[in-house]
Amino acid sequence: MPTLEFRSLTGQQRVEVPEAGVTIGRHPDNVISLPHDEALSRKHCVVEPGPTLGTWIVRDLQSRNGVRVNGARVIDQTLVHDDVLHIGSTDFRFVDLESVAPLEPIAEDDPVIAARKPDFYAGALGAQGTIDIDPSTITSDTSYAQQLSRIIDGAPAKPFTEREIALMDCKGTTIHGASAAGVRRANDEDSESIRLFKLLLLACFRARATDLHMEPKQDRSAIRLRVDGVMVPACDLHPSLARRVLGVVKILCEIDITQRGIVQEGHFGVMVLGRRVDYRVSLTPSMHGQKLVIRVLDQSNAPARLSDLGMLPWMHGKVREVARRDSGMVLTCGPTGSGKTTTTYSCLREIDFETRNVLTIEDPVEYYLDGCTQIPIDHKQGNSFGQILRSVLRQDPDVIFVGEIRDIETATVGMQAAMTGHLVYSTVHSKDTIGAVFRLLDLGVESYLVANAMSLIIAQRLVRVLCRDCRRPIAPTPAQTLKMGAHVKGMSKVFTPVGCPACLRTGYHGRRALFEVLEFNDALRDVVLKRPTITDMKAVLSSGLFTSLQQFGWQLVAAGETNVEEIDRVAGTG
Secondary structure, eight states: OOEEEEEETTEEEEEEOOTTOEEEESSTTSSEEOTTOTTSOTTOEEEEEOSSTTOEEEEEOSOSSOEEETTEEESEEEEOTTOEEEETTEEEEEEOGGGOOOOOOOOTTOHHHHTSOTTHHHHHHOGGGOOSSOHHHHHHOOHHHHHHHHHHTTOSOOOOOGGGOEEEOTTSOEEEOOOOTTOOOTTOTTHHHHHHHHHHHHHHHHHTOSEEEEEEOSSOEEEEEEETTEEEEEEEEOHHHHHHHHHHHHHHHTOOTTOOSSOEEEEEEEEETTEEEEEEEEEEEETTEEEEEEEEEOGGGSOOSGGGSOOOHHHHHHHHHHHTSSSEEEEEEOSTTSSHHHHHHHHHTTSOTTTSOEEEEESSOOSOOTTSEEEEOOGGGTOOHHHHHHHHTTSOOSEEEESOOOSHHHHHHHHHHHTTTOEEEEEEOOSSHHHHHHHHHHHTOOHHHHHHHEEEEEEEEEEEEEOTTTOEEEOOOHHHHHHHGGGGTTOOOEEEOOOOGGGTTSSEEEEEEEEEEEEOOHHHHHHHHTOOOHHHHHHHHHTSOOOOHHHHHHHHHHTTSSOHHHHHHHHOOO
């Protein structure tokens, strides 16, 4: 039978937890009554049998100060041996020796042990292989497992577990291999931090997260994931365990583990089921320690081909047609994180790499594109997009991708290349396709270059897709019907988000792009040559085939893929 150990005014106490459970609070009717603890509610919480045979949970009885397990606030949570419960002003230790399984001995020639880099675990501890923390706080802080399980177990697809994730350092060397099922390491103080880090990576896989944030607070570190463009809480970590995880990341990236007050960057990778996934790491000093952000560079979450982007048929036809030309310029525009690089890569994959020389200039190179030459910008050498572009023009290119147009030099050289027999792709930050034209003119590019070099401008936004498991139909309001016009004519319902375990209670699952494609024809070129106004350009576009970002969005609303508020958020005109 498990017990609760705690210290009261009368000294050290030990209370057995029977099948009926143990209630805790200030009221004398509680099994454990602590009337002098002003932080307790009258009926604060109960420790009782869990839903699975042999398990135990702590359940908050709507107390005013809540219940914390290993530093993390919980409503109800499964307890394991040695958990520390902070209830009111009193700390309780949950003791369940019957549940503790003995560690299995590991053979010295075990391939998992052999794969370890000799100094990996020592380095993860900190400078000189030590770190000033109490190891007992680490072994008892297991609340993260229950918190992360809500993300990991809620995913519809579960192709692998954390045991099948192999960690690779920045040089591609396997530092910690995949583990055999059921194997536990004896006398390995750091296996907990390694397992936790793999669980965090697994949560990113299951949730399709693009970023993982570890944010140090005064008494904890908060883990959040960016899923479908918004931040989702994942778990809280004890500061000592968070520091060990940070040490693991630094060793993988070969970052100086003794430096904590400077900005640090690096990268590492993992191998899972024969597939490699890369990660980019950024560390920034904050008030309570270094904040860690890990960017997930997982190509499996992004569309690979042009046909997978979800463009309207006429848009897809125009973009594909330009990809087969010998010259011209295709510009993709949108804010940071709107999928510009993904769209451009999809366009490049329409090109025959066997018969054409394709080069890319990127800062940094995030995804490997088989069949072309990818050139990273080296800022330490003082290189810029414009300088590398001039050099690339002497490499006999057919197609060039310039990662971003940031200045007049890059814009001018790129457009001159487009007019002299090269097909050039690039990106720019602007609100829409018309805004991209004015962005180039504001940089100081001559209007004749813009008018004659440009073939297509693609504007895009990423919009969240409603979860199919929980979306709910509603009748559109009169204001929504008026706003969307012909797109919802005759429709009696649209859909709204609800939230369920499959979508992490957000109501959305996945994202897709809104597109706006502007094709340069003679009429539009005449307007651009005359230093146009927005009204002039819209007048030309109204006479041809043109769908704005917002109009594209209304079509998705009518199809039940997203909701009105989401379109207003990403493509509103206000």
